[in-house]
Amino acid sequence: MGENTLPEQIAMQLRRQILHGTLRPGATIKERDNAADLGVSRTPMREAIRILAKEGLVELRPARSPVVASPTLKDVTDAITVIVALEELSGKLAVEHATREEISEIRSIHERMQQGYDQFDHVERFEVDMEFHMAIARASHNVALAETHAAYLRRMWRARFLSARTRRNRERVVRQHGDIVRGLEERDTDLVAVSIHAHLGHLLDSIKVAFADAPDDARPAEENETIPEAADAK
């Protein structure tokens, strides 16, 4: 489960806390405290924070405490606009270059999601969905594209996570994923493009709804809401 290097392990811890909501958007991340909590020194904690900053999950400002990013609705829609472009390109290239093995792997991910949809909790469902999209990007055989795409998905993790609570999408999601897989199998560029477009269009809609319902990421969670740890006596 643990990544290779220490900073990455720490980054994963923090990432989970952010995604889970333990670290709320707007909260400050104090190097010393968090490092002490995890039993490491500031140095790897600093690096971990930079990793998260690269992913867009935390915001760095010079000489100030880093804060958990509070993406606005526009931030999210902008990012999705880029993701659409990246995935359309992925789809086009995958149609051209994907091997049969890669496509059948994509299908198997799709079927795993289809079968397990109801048993999975929304976190698992979510991770499978992410796997699906990343496998397509990888099938483009364009490393840079796959990496950039993955970076965007990570950045959107929380927003997508919040919007994925509704379970009603089951049929639509499964159908759209199925269309994409079929498009790849039949090397049908247009079908893939259209399906991806529709799929992400619905994602955008549900994110908008989520923001309207509970603008979680909009509210800066002001005040000293750092890490919820037992404050030891001074």
Add this chain to the structure above:
Amino acid sequence: MGENTLPEQIAMQLRRQILHGTLRPGATIKERDNAADLGVSRTPMREAIRILAKEGLVELRPARSPVVASPTLKDVTDAITVIVALEELSGKLAVEHATREEISEIRSIHERMQQGYDQFDHVERFEVDMEFHMAIARASHNVALAETHAAYLRRMWRARFLSARTRRNRERVVRQHGDIVRGLEERDTDLVAVSIHAHLGHLLDSIKVAFADAPDDARPAEENETIPEAADAK
């Protein structure tokens, strides 16, 4: 001239050295030595190296010395493929959202390049070209897009730099840039898209030629070719 934070200043120094060729692709970057050379400690040097790694100019491998990236031709062409998609999206969004001020700023950059083309050395010419493309991305009013695009341009800096030595492209580059500007002014999505596509297509061609001529970035410059500094007596 100097950026804000120390690590960024150091990163800029290293970046220039890499771009200029003082640090050849494949060369190892030793934290201690380089830090000492610049008169700083390892800590900000480490951060600077991470910045460059994020930009794709150096490659990090765990527990080993970082090396200056040696992008293969495929790496470069892959990246350009992504840049094309990003710039086409930029163009489309800029046509929709750019203000008149932004468009006229883009035109002024274009004219600056047009007039100064022959006086500029290829570094300056190059920087103006980069300004031009980044201004378009910014005019999309999509921050994420502009940032990702800028990151890609930085990553391609050296490859584009190497390919830009030929001065013969003058008319074509100027004409294509002019077409793009006109497309923006006339809010002509198709003209913009076509011009961008053609423009980057030629970039790709000249990069391929550059790689064939002198596969500079292909040759790993093996052996201890770190920093060309006077070795002080041990």
Add this chain to the structure above:
DNA sequence: TAATCTGATTTGGTATACCAAAAATCGTTG
């Protein structure tokens, strides 16, 4: 002579100490 093993050295990873700037606290003053 070439391959390999072993010890010395280099080098990145981590912890820690110190500093300066930012922030918070509290007292002062209009």
Add this chain to the structure above:
DNA sequence: CAACGATTTTTGGTATACCAAATCAGATTA
């Protein structure tokens, strides 16, 4: 009582010390 200001505290930035892994060199051996 509110607003401002000085002082203390907190916190990120930098330098340095220490460690373990990786690399390099030299010697030993087949």
